[in-house]
Amino acid sequence: MTTVERNQSGTDHQPEERESVIVRFAGDSGDGMQLAGGRFADATAMAGNDLATLPNFPAEIRAPADTLGGVSSFQIHFASRDIATPGDSPNILVAMNPAALRANIGDLEKGAAILVNEDAFTKRALMKAGYETSPLDDGSLDGFQVTRVSMTEMVTRAAEDVEGATTRDIQKSRNIFALGLVSWMYDRPAEVTQKWIEGKFAKSPVLRDLNLAALRAGYAYGETAELVGTQITVPAANDVPPGLYRNVNGTQTLVMGLLAASIRSGMNLVLAAYPITPATDILHELSRRGGHGVRTIQAEDEIAAVGMALGASYGGALGVTSTSGPGMDLKAETIGLAVMLELPLVVIDVQRSGPSTGMPTKQEQSDLMMALYGRHGEAPLPVVAASTPGQAFEAAIEACRIAVEYRTPVILLSDNFIANSTEPWLVPSAADIPAIDQNLTTEIPADGDFLPYARDERLVRPIAIPGTPGLQHRIGGLEKEEGTGNISYDGPNHERMSQIRAGKIAGIDVPDVEVDADEGAEVLILGWGSSAGAIRAGVRRVRQRGIPVARTHLHHLNPLPANLGEVLRSYKQVLLPEMNAGQLSKVLRAEYLVDIKSHTNLQGRPLRAAEIETAILEVLGA
Amino acid sequence: MTTVERNQSGTDHQPEERESVIVRFAGDSGDGMQLAGGRFADATAMAGNDLATLPNFPAEIRAPADTLGGVSSFQIHFASRDIATPGDSPNILVAMNPAALRANIGDLEKGAAILVNEDAFTKRALMKAGYETSPLDDGSLDGFQVTRVSMTEMVTRAAEDVEGATTRDIQKSRNIFALGLVSWMYDRPAEVTQKWIEGKFAKSPVLRDLNLAALRAGYAYGETAELVGTQITVPAANDVPPGLYRNVNGTQTLVMGLLAASIRSGMNLVLAAYPITPATDILHELSRRGGHGVRTIQAEDEIAAVGMALGASYGGALGVTSTSGPGMDLKAETIGLAVMLELPLVVIDVQRSGPSTGMPTKQEQSDLMMALYGRHGEAPLPVVAASTPGQAFEAAIEACRIAVEYRTPVILLSDNFIANSTEPWLVPSAADIPAIDQNLTTEIPADGDFLPYARDERLVRPIAIPGTPGLQHRIGGLEKEEGTGNISYDGPNHERMSQIRAGKIAGIDVPDVEVDADEGAEVLILGWGSSAGAIRAGVRRVRQRGIPVARTHLHHLNPLPANLGEVLRSYKQVLLPEMNAGQLSKVLRAEYLVDIKSHTNLQGRPLRAAEIETAILEVLGA
Amino acid sequence: MTTAELTKADFQSDQETRWCPGCGDYAILSAVQGLLPELGVAPENTVFISGIGCAGRFTYYVDTYGMHSIHGRAPAVATGLVAARDDLSVWVVSGDGDALSIGGNHLIHSLRRNVPMKLLICNNRIYGLTKGQISPTSERGKVTKSTPEGSVEAPLDPISLALGSGATFVARTVDRDKAHMTEVLRAAAHHPGMAVVEILQNCPVFNDEHHIHVTDKAQAAINRIELVHGQPVRFGAEGERGVVALPGGGLAFGDAADAIIHDATAADPTLAFAINGLGDPMTGPVALGIFRNVQAPIWAEGVTARLKASRVGLGDADIDALLHEGNTWTVA
Amino acid sequence: MTTAELTKADFQSDQETRWCPGCGDYAILSAVQGLLPELGVAPENTVFISGIGCAGRFTYYVDTYGMHSIHGRAPAVATGLVAARDDLSVWVVSGDGDALSIGGNHLIHSLRRNVPMKLLICNNRIYGLTKGQISPTSERGKVTKSTPEGSVEAPLDPISLALGSGATFVARTVDRDKAHMTEVLRAAAHHPGMAVVEILQNCPVFNDEHHIHVTDKAQAAINRIELVHGQPVRFGAEGERGVVALPGGGLAFGDAADAIIHDATAADPTLAFAINGLGDPMTGPVALGIFRNVQAPIWAEGVTARLKASRVGLGDADIDALLHEGNTWTVA
Ligand SMILES: Cc1ncc(C[n+]2csc(CCOP(=O)(O)OP(=O)(O)O)c2C)c(N)n1
Ligand SMILES: Cc1ncc(C[n+]2csc(CCOP(=O)(O)OP(=O)(O)O)c2C)c(N)n1
Ligand code: SF4
Ligand code: SF4
Ligand SMILES: [Mg+2]
Numbered sequence A, B: 001m002t003t004v005e006r007n008q009s010g011t012d013h014q015p016e017e018r019e020s021v022i023v024r025f026a027g028d029s030g031d032g033m034q035l036a037g038g039r040f041a042d043a044t045a046m047a048g049n050d051l052a053t054l055p056n057f058p059a060e061i062r063a064p065a066d067t068l069g070g071v072s073s074f075q076i077h078f079a080s081r082d083i084a085t086p087g088d089s090p091n092i093l094v095a096m097n098p099a100a101l102r103a104n105i106g107d108l109e110k111g112a113a114i115l116v117n118e119d120a121f122t123k124r125a126l127m128k129a130g131y132e133t134s135p136l137d138d139g140s141l142d143g144f145q146v147t148r149v150s151m152t153e154m155v156t157r158a159a160e161d162v163e164g165a166t167t168r169d170i171q172k173s174r175n176i177f178a179l180g181l182v183s184w185m186y187d188r189p190a191e192v193t194q195k196w197i198e199g200k201f202a203k204s205p206v207l208r209d210l211n212l213a214a215l216r217a218g219y220a221y222g223e224t225a226e227l228v229g230t231q232i233t234v235p236a237a238n239d240v241p242p243g244l245y246r247n248v249n250g251t252q253t254l255v256m257g258l259l260a261a262s263i264r265s266g267m268n269l270v271l272a273a274y275p276i277t278p279a280t281d282i283l284h285e286l287s288r289r290g291g292h293g294v295r296t297i298q299a300e301d302e303i304a305a306v307g308m309a310l311g312a313s314y315g316g317a318l319g320v321t322s323t324s325g326p327g328m329d330l331k332a333e334t335i336g337l338a339v340m341l342e343l344p345l346v347v348i349d350v351q352r353s354g355p356s357t358g359m360p361t362k363q364e365q366s367d368l369m370m371a372l373y374g375r376h377g378e379a380p381l382p383v384v385a386a387s388t389p390g391q392a393f394e395a396a397i398e399a400c401r402i403a404v405e406y407r408t409p410v411i412l413l414s415d416n417f418i419a420n421s422t423e424p425w426l427v428p429s430a431a432d433i434p435a436i437d438q439n440l441t442t443e444i445p446a447d448g449d450f451l452p453y454a455r456d457e458r459l460v461r462p463i464a465i466p467g468t469p470g471l472q473h474r475i476g477g478l479e480k481e482e483g484t485g486n487i488s489y490d491g492p493n494h495e496r497m498s499q500i501r502a503g504k505i506a507g508i509d510v511p512d513v514e515v516d517a518d519e520g521a522e523v524l525i526l527g528w529g530s531s532a533g534a535i536r537a538g539v540r541r542v543r544q545r546g547i548p549v550a551r552t553h554l555h556h557l558n559p560l561p562a563n564l565g566e567v568l569r570s571y572k573q574v575l576l577p578e579m580n581a582g583q584l585s586k587v588l589r590a591e592y593l594v595d596i597k598s599h600t601n602l603q604g605r606p607l608r609a610a611e612i613e614t615a616i617l618e619v620l621g622a
Numbered sequence C, D: 001m002t003t004a005e006l007t008k009a010d011f012q013s014d015q016e017t018r019w020c021p022g023c024g025d026y027a028i029l030s031a032v033q034g035l036l037p038e039l040g041v042a043p044e045n046t047v048f049i050s051g052i053g054c055a056g057r058f059t060y061y062v063d064t065y066g067m068h069s070i071h072g073r074a075p076a077v078a079t080g081l082v083a084a085r086d087d088l089s090v091w092v093v094s095g096d097g098d099a100l101s102i103g104g105n106h107l108i109h110s111l112r113r114n115v116p117m118k119l120l121i122c123n124n125r126i127y128g129l130t131k132g133q134i135s136p137t138s139e140r141g142k143v144t145k146s147t148p149e150g151s152v153e154a155p156l157d158p159i160s161l162a163l164g165s166g167a168t169f170v171a172r173t174v175d176r177d178k179a180h181m182t183e184v185l186r187a188a189a190h191h192p193g194m195a196v197v198e199i200l201q202n203c204p205v206f207n208d209e210h211h212i213h214v215t216d217k218a219q220a221a222i223n224r225i226e227l228v229h230g231q232p233v234r235f236g237a238e239g240e241r242g243v244v245a246l247p248g249g250g251l252a253f254g255d256a257a258d259a260i261i262h263d264a265t266a267a268d269p270t271l272a273f274a275i276n277g278l279g280d281p282m283t284g285p286v287a288l289g290i291f292r293n294v295q296a297p298i299w300a301e302g303v304t305a306r307l308k309a310s311r312v313g314l315g316d317a318d319i320d321a322l323l324h325e326g327n328t329w330t331v332a
């Protein structure tokens, strides 16, 4: 085995220091761009930079090679300071084929660097990408810093020493070559990737050696080739809080949150789900955790999935179901039943671009109104939204806490961006996680019958689960008599029960919003969900112009924080950017009669710092 | 056959004239109260009174005899002037058994008349109704005008002349006896009922004669018995517009509206539905209309039903599906598909009391938010609400018109009250119904390809149905490229398409609201759906106090009438009564930032004039 | 109270039954309540889950744990309950519409999974609660309010569908034969996997006497093909007829002497399927009894114990371990 | 252009196919596009409706009318289309998850109704589009991302389920045998009622060669039981084995000489069900061909003509007649 070493002294160039860099890897979906990007991100994290990533998949499993539809990309933004988004426009684009170049060039600003695998720019591939002439030759890339590398040739040569490597394997290692090269260019530690390769291919020495050779070749190419230009280095971030960090995406944290809530509450975790992009990974991740008191079920459809989760809850477990938009539609009736029964249930909606099948692999946060109102009748329930990959951990725990302690279904909103993008995460400690009290009734009340729809001071009902002697009772979707839970068609009782159900939800204790406000700020930028990063970055830009701004972010969409009305009314202007047509804006206008300005975006991608900056300046008339 | 004749001169009492009367028939669900009430209503309509009715069924098919849960009632309000509601508190209650008395007595004001079948007040029946002593004897009915009639005995005697009548048949004719008696008491024409009996039992002379005998006996009992007191007469209404009238419920009119729209548009009507109370009758009514270019399907579930309706629409028919709350939840995903495809589809939601199974036979209008927002993603669609049994005709036509002409799913909201209550209806003329233009594309465009997602000036797309040569194309739930309709994952295209879909709906031409305003009115009472009658009556009461009031009613919930904001802002106060927790209020507050006051009611019954009156006075601080 | 002392009364709730007079559901309820005490399962360890329909009311009348869920979804809810708890005796009570129309998908999938629950289909071949529309088991040509010109659809047969879905216990019985019903339900209760029992049930209001061919004594003598494991499949007033094997494969009606022996435990469901296909369920002859009763892996078997075991000692240390998985680094 | 002059190209749309290289769906598409011209139905009178999944993309590639609907609901949409229009040739293309998991209910109900549509199930025994989870046809023990410890569920068999639902045309074929596939599809196309065809389909990415036992030449020789109407049911490398009738009823593998004669038109679906139950679909032997092909009343037959006829002369007078039904009175 050969070792690749980070060796700055081997080159004549002095590395240039930058505060932040945005790199985008792009190639065919078979080219392993997600892998290359993910490895680059891990190495970057280990180098101590702050970072944010944005994977972008095609909808097809494997679209025909070299077509625009088949392009897959991975963007990473890393810096020596706290950053908030995967970045707007890449400083460098790695394009493994013509289609990748064509699909991504529009996002680049002039002056940006482009690194292409020139071997892939064949006539056929150019044609398939819709190029009539090669952009490498026809001048259309003028103004960009284009570097052409014969990657296919390079890996073939690098593989000469590896005995037993097939042509296919060699082709497949081009992404690792590119990774090696870019790692050199941005001075990333090669050891992290090297270790990963060694672990990953431990059982297949040929592949291990091949990939190590490709990595080394890429790295070495950077060091030696004049072509690549200056090496750039981004020092470790120094404005992030101290502690132990880990690079995570929002699926991992969400799953860890569920597990932590399950362990903290002592409740078994039952996840029933039907596969759907981008929610499926939650099912995948939890299915590996049988040892942690977890049972997962791949249901026959989303209706079954939520029914199963509810059945599990009825049996005393923490019943969870996860899905995306179309699956949410199907779960509505059972969620309404859970509202009526007042049983805990956590429903996770990993939002994607709608309506209908829409653009399943793209970003949107347009399921808020559905989460709040997507059921017949008066069926209020709590809605919690995760805001960043890291925060999804707390959001999941919060959703579980509310569901269990208030006996209610809770909708937890995540989205495609949170689920798939990564960021360094200050790993919390188990001891800091609040306890969750299931508070089951296990004894026959001394003073008489068990009343399943009696209330405590928070309007919460007692729960006795099957298996508890003497507390047998029946619950159902028909309206119930207060206290006994017997069927009741009495009008005033129904009104009272409706008010109790609503009052219970309205009374859930949620923290006040905290405002990050500059002295003299006249505009409040309010966000929810995964717009958090872009808003933070956009606000920073405006502040850098010396304009005072206030910013706050909602994690609870129902009930709303008690101080929110007051906060909204204390600013001359409120700007609410969201990746939908203005949904939260509607909710808040109705609630507080405040003339909130919407900034909306339905372009299937996360918001960008620049557009937030522009929107703020517009609102301010600046 | 014997003839029953209305014969006022046969009695000594001079009939007393009243402007309006409220009668409630109540009995066991097996007692035929709906039938008695319905016949009484028909006779009343034929007598030229204005009227409104309110049937009230138990949820059980046939609850155990004599229990409170099994009580069925039918209320009718009729008057010599225009009336708006089935009335708040009955002037007379007909109670066929103790349970009926107990279940209804609470709605009576002191002084009201009570007519009981005293034979039914057995020990066992009293006990089953929860009476420890007989209310007929224990003084608990003091203050009411109680008339005890041995109905069982009377019908048994009346049946002596009818050969072949079984005991069971005789028992079952008690409702007709009661009907006869009440018909005499309120001077209703007996011929109408008599004709109905003759028609209904044409094939069974025994039943015919038995029921005629029972009717006659009841009528005669009134004429001769001293007990019954004064006969009351309510002259024909004279403040209603002239024309041909018919007594209708909102199911009949809605079905006629669908048929009229189908005939007017020349499109075949395909209704696919899954049974659910109270929507099922739409399926029943339309299933009888095969001769009118109609095909109905009882689907395997609501998802299939809406899928079938959409499939039929795709084939060029007018696809309709009807359901109630729980079924709406299940249709959400397919409605979203229809939004994306831009195909006509009419979805009828006959609202009932929710959430979940709720109180299936009770009244509520709590599905508005779901109609507007109950789908994932940005999926706006038009929502039309019927306001009275008669108006459901126009509402149905309007829903069809919008669906067909704008190529969009439309949700038509009706409710339990509209569906089941009746009122005299000024029968419209076919010639006055607007034409509906399906406007199919049938020719290959001269200028090139057929573009299924091209737009006209209203943003409406062209439709070519299967079978049209040369215009083959594919549509689907994935986002589409503007114009061609090809799959597109392009972000800006998605945003444009989203805006087009929204803009098309927002631009639908709906009439301005008209305000019925008194000079100097400071408060506007705004309603939607079946609150229309109660609001009209409540407003009248306030006006009778000399207080100026303005009133308007919404039939289009999306898009909202263009002048609505202006109207709302031109009153100091806006009061919005609705049978939910304030749903429309929320929508309008968000839209117009007007501080609308809600009057809400979740008691499973229609609003009452008195509560509207009180609410108005409260808002006015009067 | 030990489970040995249980009586029928222990399984009767205090709620008033709300079916129409003469409804077959009363007899089914009574048979179940009569059987439960002898199963030795305490009321608190027994759960009834139902969907919506007249039959769905069942849950309220049994003094165990129970959930009256939503239309068609009871098997899914029961599956979820079992996924967390295989220590309970789980019963689902369903109507023909609930189980076979809106709930068809959950039915076939819970059957293939062999989820341990007893699912009773109260088959009155009609929609009772919604007042008389066709159900998926109504006969072709049936006139109802939704099919005034007669239904144009062939019925689903619950037995065939269950066998086609890989069911491990499949039986048919009838509300008016308490002894038969009890025996079939007893076997279902003892079946460790999923047991589906079709109970022909009268709806005197909307489909009166639809099963008279097997409930009227004289007609039943001719029409009831009794399935008894290990016994020849004979029927007829004198037991003179039999289900016989055809030389080219398949079955037919023939002489009692040639009758095949019923083997409910046969691995191959073919003969069960074939017997059910003979005759005519609407008019007879029709087979009653246990068609199939085989062992197969039970879904979620042992889950309660497994979850409990995996939870022993689970605590903050495990959370911390989870949180620290993978690459980490420290910022000082 | 007359329908006699149609060619494969007339059924090829201008959209780029987007399946993975080597996906079995290419072969299925090609077989269908090859068959369509000979059916004599103009492209404009042909409609493809699909659900969601890799297979669901099919619709975009056929130059007829088409709708890419939502997951599992294509049979319902097709039923509605047929309810209004029986003058079209309606095809539904589905995956194993689309048809049998989320869409199971619509499948069984459209089958019992015998709605005239051809429904193809591209059975790769995996979820392709969502990147590799078990499907309801995956074998017990299958390891996928959602079942890292192996699936604990028995698979559904589409043929058994269809037969249990009363299907009138049921067949199985395989993507790698174009001739067989075309023949089966041709018969399906000519079946006047609902035809369901299971096509064993390779997913090289997530379930490669799952059907190698019937696609590899040597293995296929041993494992393919060819069903040919009117022919003895024989198989084996030398045709030496056969499906034989057992004396007690039922079928088994035996000697070719004793093989039963396959009768796809038998009223009783028992033998079709029995043949399908023999062997093991995952490893072989497994029967391919047409299991059942019988005539039964066709749902909505003649509806286009009937609706048209009932519309002749329908106009304002009819609306007015409707509006005036029942008791009316006049206010002057
Ligand atoms: C989602 C939904 N759709 C429809 C209904 C209305 N509904 C209640 S019970 C029922 C069917 C009743 O038939 P069945 O299941 O055979 O039970 P039965 O009443 O005959 O016992 C229907 C359609 C409902 N409650 N929920
Ligand atoms: C309501 C809904 N749930 C889930 C999905 C996600 N989804 C898309 S295709 C698919 C299953 C694909 O498997 P299969 O039907 O076998 O088709 P294949 O891709 O294997 O051809 C799923 C679960 C969806 N689109 N809609
Ligand atoms: S309607 Fe029929 S099934 Fe329902 S309770 Fe009455 S008799 Fe029983
Ligand atoms: S994932 Fe499998 S089924 Fe889907 S296109 Fe690729 S090879 Fe075909
Ligand atoms: Mg039924």
Ligand SMILES: [Mg+2]
Pocket (backbone or CB within 6 Å): D053, D095, D096, D097, D122, D123, D124, D125, D126, D127, D128, D135
């Ligand atoms: Mg598949």
